[in-house]
Amino acid sequence: ASLNSLSSCRQALLLIELTKQWISKTTRYVPEVIVLLMKLLQLACSTEKSKHVLSCSSKQSGNNHLLVINKNIDLSKSTTLTVFSDNDLDDDNDEHRAMILQTCLNSLIDFLNIYQSLSAIVEIAQPFKSLVQTIAETSK
Numbered sequence: 001a002s003l004n005s006l007s008s009c010r011q012a013l014l015l016i017e018l019t020k021q022w023i024s025k026t027t028r029y030v031p032e033v034i035v036l037l038m039k040l041l042q043l044a045c046s047t048e049k050s051k052h053v054l055s056c057s058s059k060q061s062g063n064n065h066l067l068v069i070n071k072n073i074d075l076s077k078s079t080t081l082t083v084f085s086d087n088d089l090d091d092d093n094d095e096h097r098a099m100i101l102q103t104c105l106n107s108l109i110d111f112l113n114i115y116q117s118l119s120a121i122v123e124i125a126q127p128f129k130s131l132v133q134t135i136a137e138t139s140k
Contacts, residue, residue, distance in 0.1 A: 037104060
């Protein structure tokens, strides 16, 4: 499946959340969920500013800028995306993009907290550091 709409991103976040719940109890490293989270965050990076391009066997088809936010959004006023959210997500709505991006970043923090005791935490976190820096530069 490809990440070609905000609805498909929501489905990916559901999978990430379920895996995160399992990992939090087992502390098992699951690289596939990390790659999926990286792919989601990469959708928030404009291609011209991206310093880190994820190369995987599965190709992203469709909108590679799906989560790029075009205007300043106050995330403190945005609603939180939940598994039970049934609202339609408009692919052209920056507030909806921000909600997905905020959920991705919250999941990233959770995973880094879960994996902080692993000896490879630096290697796990490094690609995310580049992506988050690119997202910050993109939003300026």
